[in-house]
Amino acid sequence: MRTAIPALALAAIATLSACSGDARSQAMFRGNAAHTGxxxxxxxxxxHRVKWAFATGGRIVSxxxxxxxxxxxxxxDGNLYAIAAADGRQRWQYKTAGxxxxxxxxxxxxxxxxxxxxxxxxxxxRSGLPRWKFATAGERRFEAKNLHGxxxxxxxxxxxxxxxxxxxxxxxxxxxxxxxxxNVYALDATTGALAWKFATGDVVHASPAYAxxxxxxxxxxxxxxxxxxxxxxxxxxxxxxxxxxxxxxxGFQSSPAIVDGVVYTGCRDSNLxxxxxxxxxxxxxxDNAGSWVVGAPAVARGKVIFATSDSAQYVVLDANxxxxxxxxxxxxxxxASPTVAGDVVLTGVLNGTLQAxxxxxxxxLWSFETDASKRNDGxxxxxxxxxxxPLLYTSAWREAPMVAADRQFSVGSIFSTPLVADGVVxxxxxxxxxxxxx
Amino acid sequence: MRRSIVLIGVALWNxxxxxxxxxxxxxEGAAAIPGRPLTMVVDLARDASGHWTGSIIxxxxxxKGLPLAxxxxxxEGITFDLGDALGAPSFGMTAFALRFDGHGAATGxxxxxxxVARLSLRRTGAAQVDARxxxxxxAPALAAKWVGAFDLGGYPRNVTITLARGGDGVGTATxxxxxxxxxxxxxxxxxxxxxxxxxxxAATQVSFEGHVTADSREIRGTIAMGSIELPLVLTRAxxxx
Numbered sequence: 001m002r003t004a005i006p007a008l009a010l011a012a013i014a015t016l017s018a019c020s021g022d023a024r025s026q027a028m029f030r031g032n033a034a035h036t037g038x039x040x041x042x043x044x045x046x047x048h049r050v051k052w053a054f055a056t057g058g059r060i061v062s063x064x065x066x067x068x069x070x071x072x073x074x075x076x077d078g079n080l081y082a083i084a085a086a087d088g089r090q091r092w093q094y095k096t097a098g099x100x101x102x103x104x105x106x107x108x109x110x111x112x113x114x115x116x117x118x119x120x121x122x123x124x125x126r127s128g129l130p131r132w133k134f135a136t137a138g139e140r141r142f143e144a145k146n147l148h149g150x151x152x153x154x155x156x157x158x159x160x161x162x163x164x165x166x167x168x169x170x171x172x173x174x175x176x177x178x179x180x181x182x183n184v185y186a187l188d189a190t191t192g193a194l195a196w197k198f199a200t201g202d203v204v205h206a207s208p209a210y211a212x213x214x215x216x217x218x219x220x221x222x223x224x225x226x227x228x229x230x231x232x233x234x235x236x237x238x239x240x241x242x243x244x245x246x247x248x249x250x251g252f253q254s255s256p257a258i259v260d261g262v263v264y265t266g267c268r269d270s271n272l273x274x275x276x277x278x279x280x281x282x283x284x285x286x287d288n289a290g291s292w293v294v295g296a297p298a299v300a301r302g303k304v305i306f307a308t309s310d311s312a313q314y315v316v317l318d319a320n321x322x323x324x325x326x327x328x329x330x331x332x333x334x335x336a337s338p339t340v341a342g343d344v345v346l347t348g349v350l351n352g353t354l355q356a357x358x359x360x361x362x363x364x365l366w367s368f369e370t371d372a373s374k375r376n377d378g379x380x381x382x383x384x385x386x387x388x389x390p391l392l393y394t395s396a397w398r399e400a401p402m403v404a405a406d407r408q409f410s411v412g413s414i415f416s417t418p419l420v421a422d423g424v425v426x427x428x429x430x431x432x433x434x435x436x437x438x
Numbered sequence: 439m440r441r442s443i444v445l446i447g448v449a450l451w452n453x454x455x456x457x458x459x460x461x462x463x464x465x466e467g468a469a470a471i472p473g474r475p476l477t478m479v480v481d482l483a484r485d486a487s488g489h490w491t492g493s494i495i496x497x498x499x500x501x502k503g504l505p506l507a508x509x510x511x512x513x514e515g516i517t518f519d520l521g522d523a524l525g526a527p528s529f530g531m532t533a534f535a536l537r538f539d540g541h542g543a544a545t546g547x548x549x550x551x552x553x554v555a556r557l558s559l560r561r562t563g564a565a566q567v568d569a570r571x572x573x574x575x576x577a578p579a580l581a582a583k584w585v586g587a588f589d590l591g592g593y594p595r596n597v598t599i600t601l602a603r604g605g606d607g608v609g610t611a612t613x614x615x616x617x618x619x620x621x622x623x624x625x626x627x628x629x630x631x632x633x634x635x636x637x638x639x640a641a642t643q644v645s646f647e648g649h650v651t652a653d654s655r656e657i658r659g660t661i662a663m664g665s666i667e668l669p670l671v672l673t674r675a676x677x678x679x
Contacts (some may be wrong), residue, residue, distance in 0.1 A: 149666035241592045246666055249591030269592060289618045290591060377473025382529060383552025390524040390532070391550070393475075395500045396665035 010297065021239035029167035030296055030337065030417065032413040035257045035307075037298030039414055041420040043356060044438060047366035051424060051436040052088030056081060059409065060428025061101035061163050063111075063337075067125065071419075071426055072111050073434055074100030078112050081434075082128060083134070085421065088436055090405070092128030096121055097433035098139065103167035103207070103417070105175070107189060112168040112175050115139075118178055120168065120185070132192035137181035139165065142203045142220045144247035151397045153234040160405035161294075161309075163254065163415055167207040169215075171229065176215050178204030184225070186232060191249035196232030198223065207296070211258040211277060216265075218252020224265060224273075226280060236280030241269025255296040256336070257304075259391075262319070264304050266293025271308055272315070274322055283321030288313060295337035295417070298345070300359075307334035309349055314338075314347060314355075316362060326362035330355070331385045340373055341420035346427075348414030351385050354427050356435070370412030371433040382412050442491055461490070461516050467559035469548035476548075476555075480534075482508075482516065484563035490516060493568040499524065503568030504640075509532070514538060515546060515634055522624070523640030528552070547635050571638075573628040576601060576609030580635065584672035593617055595660065597648065599637065599672060601628070611637050613646070631648045635659075646670060 009024060030037045058077030065072050068112030070091060071083045076099035082091040105112045110131055111123045118138040122131040143159040150157045174195055180203045186195040201221030208217040214235060218224040222242055226235040231403035243249040254266030270290050272368045273284040298305040301404040303325060304317040313430055316326035336348030342349035352373025356365045373381065382388045394402045409430045412432040416428035425437045461482050478493040484558050492506035506519035508531075516535035522561040524532045529552045536546040542561040547554050584599045595617040609628030615621045620643040635648040635657055648670070649657015657672040 064669040146666075149664060151665050153667075243591045245590065245668060249593075287618070290593075374474075379471050379474070379551055379553050381551075384528055386528065391499065394501075415562075 018389070025143070027065045027104075028169060029063060029103035029105065029207050030209075030257065030298075031339075032172050032211040033169060034259060035255060035296055036259055036300065036340075036419070037209070037257060037296060037337055038340040039420055041341050042423060043339075043344035043418075043425055044347055045356070045365050045421045047345060047356070047359075048438050050368070051438050053436070054081070054083050054088045054090070054434040056432045058099065058414075058432055059413075060432060060434055061099075061102040061415040061430070061431035062428060063126070063167075064292050064419045064426040064434060065104055065106060066218045066419060066421045067106040067175045071127070071434070072106060073126075073274075073416075073428055074102055074104060074113055074115075075428075077430065077432070078099055078115070080104060080111065080123060081124070082111075083368055083434065085424070085436070086416045088434075094121070094123050094128050094130070096376075100165070101299065102165035105168045105170045107170035108302070110189065111348075112170060112177075112189070114168060114179070118179075118181075119193070120175065120187065122175075132196055134185070134187050134192045136179040136183065136185065136193070136234070139180040139294050140141060140203065141165055141180065142205070142251065142253075146246050148244050149396055150403070156182060156421060157256075157425075158429075160402045161286075161292075161335075162203070162205060164253070166205050166206050166217075167255075169208045169210055171210050171371075175207045176210070176217075176229070178206060178208065178217055178219070179275070182219070182221075184208065184227065184232070186215075186217070186229070189207045193215035196236070198225070198227055198232045206252050206285070207255040209256045209258050209263075214258075214277065216256045216258060216263050218254065218256065218265060218267070220251035220253070220268075222250050222269075223253075224252050224256065224263070224275065226263075226277070237279045238273070238275050240267045240273070240281070241271070243269070243413065244388070245330045249290065253292070253294050257297050257299045259299040259319070264297045264299055264354075266295065266306055267291045268294070270308075272297060272317065272322075274303065274304070284325070286315070286317055286322050286331070287313075294335040298340045300340040303359075305340060305345055305371075307336070307338060309335065314357065314362060319365075326361045328357075330388050332381070332413060335415050336407045337417040339420060341425075346418035346425060346431075348416055348417070350409065350411075350413040350416065351381055351387065352412035352414065352429065352431070353385070354414055354418060354425070356425075368435070368437055370414075370429050370431050370435075372410060372412035372429075376411060378407065380407060385423070398425070445570050454608045459511055459514065459538065460532065460540055461536070461544070462565050463561040464563045465559035466562045467544075471548075471553075472554045476560075478560060480536075481565040481567045482506075482509075483508070483567050489570045491567055492518065492565075497569060505570050506534075507570070509560075514630075515544075520665060528549070534568045549557075550654040551660070552632040563649065571629075573608045573610070574630050576603050577629055579652065580605065580609075580630070583675040584657060585675045586670050588670045590617070590636070590663075591664070597646075598675075613637060613644070614641065615649055646672075648672070 007139040056075035062074030071287040096115035102114035168177040200219035223240040256265035291308040312330040331349035412431035490509040519531035519533040611625040613623040661670040
């Protein structure tokens with residue numbers, strides 16, 4: 001009995017810690033620290049209207065998060081925005097010195113976000129004023145010689161599809177985030193002081209997930225790392241595919257989800273992996289035949305939901321076996337991470353549409369198309385809304401692939417992960433707008 | 439009777455006009471794709487047998503001298519397409535329909551990816567139709583099945599190329615790549631010059647080229663897929679075909 005009292009007390013403290021320590025907060029990338037991408041909030045099963053659209057000055061790659069009625073989202077115009085969920089009016093904007101394709105996290109009245117200025121920013125959620133900034137060794141995109149076969153072969157070229165920055169995770173008073181400098185950082189959430197950093201071999205633009213004292217995060221060096229959240233010590237690392245010739249099939253751009261002791265993650269090597277969270281051993285893999293899995297998988301009710309890039313596959317797997325339950329060929333590349341909201345799965349598509357599918361069957365319930373996608377200037381899309389490849393990637397020389405990628409994204413591509421709150425779907429688009437859809 | 443003579447005369451005049459379709463020349467202009475006018479140069483001419491032939495230049499798409507396919511007269515105009523090149527998978531060939539006003543202007547439609555845009559061209563000079571590259575005779579010793587393998591994206595791909603000689607001795611080839619799936623690559627050009635062999639597929643932008651070893655047992659070269667180029671050694675798998 002004497003031992004039972006401290007045990008109960010410890011359990012109570014642990015529960016309080018989980019609540020106040022943000023592990024249960026919805027205000028972060030993928031909605032929780034384990035990055036399940038699943039929420040109890042109910043998404044609409046039919047499209048009614050665009051409630052409001054908030055315009056920024058650059059494409060929105062960042063995903064919106066909500067805390068106490070305020071939506072926070074980054075924009076490639078360099079700002080972090082706080083927007084009233086009720087009416088879409090701006091509460092404040094915070095200027096960084098670089099694009100913000102990172103998803104903010106909110107904890108204890110502070111918003112944390114990464115910027116291409118190479119800094120992690122902590123901003124007062126109420127006022128929009130800076131609390132602290134932490135300078136990494138600097139941001140950069142993944143780059144390689146002969147990347148995707150781009151010319152000249154011997155010149156290092158930055159990847160136009162490396163569109164995201166790592167999104168901070170806040171757990172137990174620490175901010176965890178990856179960086180283009182190759183490090184994973186743990187910072188004191190209050191002061192921004194460095195707790196530890198862990199060096200990987202290449203750009204870290206995936207976002208960390210947390211479970212049971214462990215941070216799991218992938219790097220473009222082809223490894224997925226499990227790190228002790230307290231010390232930064234490596235617990236294990238898992239080796240994905242390599243591609244020494246054109247560096248097309250390498251790197252963890254996808255962020256992991258951790259559920260019931262299993263890490264689920266996509267990879268540029270075209271696999272969706274299930275990895276034992278304790279040992280780092282592979283449980284199963286699902287091969288997507290050369291098509292990247294960029295978005296983070298969602299895990300809900302024994303299913304793993306993800307989407308592929310150029311093969312445009314929407315896939316639902318059995319979480320235990322890795323066997324496909326639903327597989328649907330969509331119209332265009334998907335980089336965005338799916339969100340499970342009740343019996344609806346929301347997925348952003350790079351052709352400028354947001355799609356809502358039935359969780360069980362994968363049947364398309366409704367879709368929303370940006371105005372830019374409808375206009376389809378320059379015939380970026382074919383008449384059936386697929387990418388019009390013959391008119392896009394016409395040369396591998398100089399900046400042509402970069403121009404082609406930008407042109408591709410000009411239809412209001414949706415890189416952003418949808419957020420669902422109070423029956424409203426919030427999602428950013430490359431047309432610079434944050435949409436509230438109901 | 440006078441009326442019949444007049445009608446016959448009109449019919450003859452129309453017939454003569456039809457055979458005199460004045461479409462030869464270099465035509466320059468643009469397809470009015472919304473937000474991105476696509477400039478192009480179309481060369482049209484009749485060959486020795488009187489059939490239409492032509493080629494196209496589209497600088498923005500990196501296209502120079504692409505042969506026009508399925509050329510056909512249609513009333514006062516010509517229709518053609520680009521064959522397997524530049525076609526969007528779900529919508530087939532990129533197609534053109536042009537009508538000529540007889541005064542140096544041509545207008546019509548440009549169809550691509552399920553869309554249709556207005557096409558406006560003006561004659562700027564004489565036709566400069568690009569000659570189509572032709573396959574060359576193939577040495578009998580090379581007519582065989584050749585196999586090899588390469589790695590792309592960390593995965594092995596097995597290649598089988600079967601070279602054969604046509605009735606006139608000109609080289610033909612089948613080209614199959616087996617990776618996660620099997621891909622048959624249509625080969626439209628086989629050239630041999632000295633010990634250097636080249637196979638080309640315009641539609642897929644895949645090619646293989648290499649040197650034949652002195653004992654004709656291997657072809658050591660590279661496979662190119664667009665701008666991606668990887669080493670590939672082919673080994674003779676069987677006897678002459």
